[in-house]
Amino acid sequence: MQFVRIKETCLYVQDLQQTKDFYQGKLGLKVIGEVAGRHLFFRAGESVLLCFIAAESAKSQMVPPHFGQGNMHLAFEVSPADYAVRKTEIENLGIPIEMEYDWGRGFLSFYFRDPDQHVLEIVMTGMWEK
Numbered sequence: 001m002q003f004v005r006i007k008e009t010c011l012y013v014q015d016l017q018q019t020k021d022f023y024q025g026k027l028g029l030k031v032i033g034e035v036a037g038r039h040l041f042f043r044a045g046e047s048v049l050l051c052f053i054a055a056e057s058a059k060s061q062m063v064p065p066h067f068g069q070g071n072m073h074l075a076f077e078v079s080p081a082d083y084a085v086r087k088t089e090i091e092n093l094g095i096p097i098e099m100e101y102d103w104g105r106g107f108l109s110f111y112f113r114d115p116d117q118h119v120l121e122i123v124m125t126g127m128w129e130k
Helices: 016-026 080-092
Strands: 008-013 030-035 039-044 047-053 073-078 099-104 107-113 119-124
Touching (some): 016 047, 080 107, 080 119
Parallel strands (some): 008 047
Antiparallel strands (some): 099 107, 107 119
């Protein structure tokens, strides 16, 4: 099979307002869908970040029920030229950076957490390309 990209990814969260305050208010992602008490959808570049209340998503009758728990991980991609700027912005927002990693060949990434303790990563474009 040939795929273009992962179009959307999903996190399960506890509090939608807290999630909105973080992803829209701090990271600047645009809200593109919202159902009170159930979910928030954000635009992240060409991808979509879905944030669901797990118990509500598990009740779905429109699409197959899905839910999860625990600390999940996702990575946001930025150009190498913007990497240091994004790192400084995260630090200036008072969001602790847990770790920065040197992947070799000039590629860096750094890790931080959202309010639900999901592990978020900023990676440089080109890190996983052929």
